[in-house]
Amino acid sequence: MKKLDYFFRPKSIAIVGASRNPKKIGHVMLRNLIEGKFQGRVYPINPKTDRMFDLPCYPSILKVPGRIDLAVISVPAPMVPRVLDECGRKRVPAVIIISGGFAEVGNTELEHDCLKIIKKYKMRCIGPNCIGIFDPYSEVDTFFLPRYKLERPKEGSIAFISQSGALGSVVLDWMAMKGYKISKFISYGNAVDVDEADLTEYLAQDPATRVICCYFEGLKQGRKFFNTLKRVSRKKPVIILKGGTTQEGVHAVSSHTGSLAGSKQVHSAAFDQAGAIQAQSLEELFDFARVLASQPIPRGNRVQIITDGGGFGVLTTDWVIENRLTLAHMNKKILTTLKRTFPPHVVLKNPLDLTGDADVERYRLAIDAAVQDPNIDMIAVVTLFQIPTLTADITDVVSAASDRSDKPLIVIAAGGRFTEVLKKTLEDSGVPTFSYPERAAQSLRALYEFGQERKRK
Amino acid sequence: MKKLDYFFRPKSIAIVGASRNPKKIGHVMLRNLIEGKFQGRVYPINPKTDRMFDLPCYPSILKVPGRIDLAVISVPAPMVPRVLDECGRKRVPAVIIISGGFAEVGNTELEHDCLKIIKKYKMRCIGPNCIGIFDPYSEVDTFFLPRYKLERPKEGSIAFISQSGALGSVVLDWMAMKGYKISKFISYGNAVDVDEADLTEYLAQDPATRVICCYFEGLKQGRKFFNTLKRVSRKKPVIILKGGTTQEGVHAVSSHTGSLAGSKQVHSAAFDQAGAIQAQSLEELFDFARVLASQPIPRGNRVQIITDGGGFGVLTTDWVIENRLTLAHMNKKILTTLKRTFPPHVVLKNPLDLTGDADVERYRLAIDAAVQDPNIDMIAVVTLFQIPTLTADITDVVSAASDRSDKPLIVIAAGGRFTEVLKKTLEDSGVPTFSYPERAAQSLRALYEFGQERKRK
Numbered sequence: 001m002k003k004l005d006y007f008f009r010p011k012s013i014a015i016v017g018a019s020r021n022p023k024k025i026g027h028v029m030l031r032n033l034i035e036g037k038f039q040g041r042v043y044p045i046n047p048k049t050d051r052m053f054d055l056p057c058y059p060s061i062l063k064v065p066g067r068i069d070l071a072v073i074s075v076p077a078p079m080v081p082r083v084l085d086e087c088g089r090k091r092v093p094a095v096i097i098i099s100g101g102f103a104e105v106g107n108t109e110l111e112h113d114c115l116k117i118i119k120k121y122k123m124r125c126i127g128p129n130c131i132g133i134f135d136p137y138s139e140v141d142t143f144f145l146p147r148y149k150l151e152r153p154k155e156g157s158i159a160f161i162s163q164s165g166a167l168g169s170v171v172l173d174w175m176a177m178k179g180y181k182i183s184k185f186i187s188y189g190n191a192v193d194v195d196e197a198d199l200t201e202y203l204a205q206d207p208a209t210r211v212i213c214c215y216f217e218g219l220k221q222g223r224k225f226f227n228t229l230k231r232v233s234r235k236k237p238v239i240i241l242k243g244g245t246t247q248e249g250v251h252a253v254s255s256h257t258g259s260l261a262g263s264k265q266v267h268s269a270a271f272d273q274a275g276a277i278q279a280q281s282l283e284e285l286f287d288f289a290r291v292l293a294s295q296p297i298p299r300g301n302r303v304q305i306i307t308d309g310g311g312f313g314v315l316t317t318d319w320v321i322e323n324r325l326t327l328a329h330m331n332k333k334i335l336t337t338l339k340r341t342f343p344p345h346v347v348l349k350n351p352l353d354l355t356g357d358a359d360v361e362r363y364r365l366a367i368d369a370a371v372q373d374p375n376i377d378m379i380a381v382v383t384l385f386q387i388p389t390l391t392a393d394i395t396d397v398v399s400a401a402s403d404r405s406d407k408p409l410i411v412i413a414a415g416g417r418f419t420e421v422l423k424k425t426l427e428d429s430g431v432p433t434f435s436y437p438e439r440a441a442q443s444l445r446a447l448y449e450f451g452q453e454r455k456r457k
Numbered sequence: 458m459k460k461l462d463y464f465f466r467p468k469s470i471a472i473v474g475a476s477r478n479p480k481k482i483g484h485v486m487l488r489n490l491i492e493g494k495f496q497g498r499v500y501p502i503n504p505k506t507d508r509m510f511d512l513p514c515y516p517s518i519l520k521v522p523g524r525i526d527l528a529v530i531s532v533p534a535p536m537v538p539r540v541l542d543e544c545g546r547k548r549v550p551a552v553i554i555i556s557g558g559f560a561e562v563g564n565t566e567l568e569h570d571c572l573k574i575i576k577k578y579k580m581r582c583i584g585p586n587c588i589g590i591f592d593p594y595s596e597v598d599t600f601f602l603p604r605y606k607l608e609r610p611k612e613g614s615i616a617f618i619s620q621s622g623a624l625g626s627v628v629l630d631w632m633a634m635k636g637y638k639i640s641k642f643i644s645y646g647n648a649v650d651v652d653e654a655d656l657t658e659y660l661a662q663d664p665a666t667r668v669i670c671c672y673f674e675g676l677k678q679g680r681k682f683f684n685t686l687k688r689v690s691r692k693k694p695v696i697i698l699k700g701g702t703t704q705e706g707v708h709a710v711s712s713h714t715g716s717l718a719g720s721k722q723v724h725s726a727a728f729d730q731a732g733a734i735q736a737q738s739l740e741e742l743f744d745f746a747r748v749l750a751s752q753p754i755p756r757g758n759r760v761q762i763i764t765d766g767g768g769f770g771v772l773t774t775d776w777v778i779e780n781r782l783t784l785a786h787m788n789k790k791i792l793t794t795l796k797r798t799f800p801p802h803v804v805l806k807n808p809l810d811l812t813g814d815a816d817v818e819r820y821r822l823a824i825d826a827a828v829q830d831p832n833i834d835m836i837a838v839v840t841l842f843q844i845p846t847l848t849a850d851i852t853d854v855v856s857a858a859s860d861r862s863d864k865p866l867i868v869i870a871a872g873g874r875f876t877e878v879l880k881k882t883l884e885d886s887g888v889p890t891f892s893y894p895e896r897a898a899q900s901l902r903a904l905y906e907f908g909q910e911r912k913r914k
Contacts, residue, residue, distance in 0.1 A: 164768030311621030
């Protein structure tokens, strides 16, 4: 077992600073672990009581009878070095320091003291000033946010590393609502020991992870991260969103994480050179991630649009072209077959407009044709679920076609609650969905460019 | 009463093609009118039966005993001229032709025949090939989409004109879910008589409408529309999204509405000159619309950011700057007062970071200070609702501050279901909300630029 494995697959977790007071971080963390599906042992640590949530509670980590794989620390900053030393003596391999009050508020010395203890005992440490880990596979969950306020996503293949805890957790909440799935989430805060490079390296080896997403504001060890990026991005797509790209943003970073944000141009050029994919916004980050995590690399850039609404067909066409992709020309033979089957008002072009009286069967025929057609590299399906003739089993037909397809297939569907329910069903079965054409086309471009980049290597 | 008023405030509506068959368009339309809150009389027209939904049904519009203000026609295209003639003889002032099968499929002659009858009787006509009108005030609702599949937005001040019916209705569905509100929706299809210029002119006079949004692919009478735009945009913001901006998109338009889309540059320059605001995507269209409909024009471009999450503060800063706005510098005296009240870890800069233990009271003080501060023109409030200390009454505090404020105030909040519920509450009370900083900053820019543009006139 590698050292970092203890963070994600511990057999036992100690919560140092566990509390009976529902307002305390240590209470919420303990409750989340117990109410979740974490299979290992949980040890609350608190000198003031001997039972908590029906579990024995220990005054110190040294008093715990069994082995501890992971210690999560949420005691006030000045007490952290003592707790770390106890962790070392107990031979705890992995520690997460949730507590803030270190370098980010100028207490660099206290942080340095922690590092010395970590090094002395050869532990690995995530944090301080972070919210730690959520792993939907092992159900390791160190968030101090209750589940009714912050939902957790299901098991998937997108890993997300975030320097900022609040930003990361908010995004996770949003992903859960949308039905987007993740492999691992890590908020690493001040990175006294484990940093974005270590985590990226680890995730590159993680079989559950297909795409690695990073949000950070500044890098402590730029060179180390770029070298890691170079290696990893050959294997798996790494998508980066950097906060603090304007001069004013850089200034804001210094008040937030105390790190040096550096110039946009320099970073952007370096990321590019290292083969990373750069996102301009949080939404774009996860649009790219969803497509890259679930869809095969296309052979070329020829997109076939299939729609039941002309207007959405037009907008999708515009965005496909704006993103330097091209419109596919369907194979003549396949077109002839479709022409024989479809009513005459269906527009057999690109966009292939099934029109407002399309039903599931019409979609099935059109998508199947596109999957088979050698002139088509990617398929963008617009399904306006609102039309009266389209029944809800369209999601089965689309996801079945997606399963059979060796081409990328994405769905565009805008609307209200009914639409959102159907889109979540599609997401669940691995079909990336988008509300509007621009994001769909941008994501297909990112996928295509990643494939081109990989070819060159 | 102006002629177009009969479309939006009719005292009586006849549904020509009403049906007992739930799969027929004429059935769904009739049901929507009856189940909605439309206060006027409804006359189903169908020769095959004499009662429908407990209403007397008439074989022809000529047999209806009372006056008819609006006739909605959904019979097959070849039958439309005869129905139109009957409408004329019955002196119906306003007619909506829902039916397709005219110029968009090459039947220009049939469409021309209709126009001749419309002119002969001096009626006004919307359509054909459209889904007509939804007016939340009068509850005129000619959509043939059931409410469970397509929700309707509440009464607001954003009008939306869409050439494409499907696109328009899908957007309406999405608006309803988000809590965005509208004054009127019109899908005008082939525009045989009433076109985008007539509607824009009408909405300029409509007291319920503060912002006019248009989606179209091509213009039949460009000059007429540009002249209208010029006049109207002096009074009210007109936001335009044009489909078919690429060569391929133009091609797709010709299969969709049969209109000529024209070059992007020419259109864009002309819209600009006419003082219209151009949106690049559907989401942007409604982001702009929500801010322009609800917020006052700012005196300048100095934005104060208030946040409980550092990362979101950094990203918001970046986007404020990217959009050519500037960061405000808070008044010294106000800063000193805040410093005395807030705990020392609150970052009293811009972004003003209330940090992850912020409560409602801290937000109240910070927002009130920003509302009063003469150095601040616009306020961007980031509320990550997930933090444990923030209670749901934050929405009351923010909307009360927004009511008092003579400055634009918008909210950025990303997350899952809990967040969406709170955001909808804010939208309901007139505070525009955004999931991510980029859209918020773009919308503040649009608002600022509209103000600058107006000053110049």
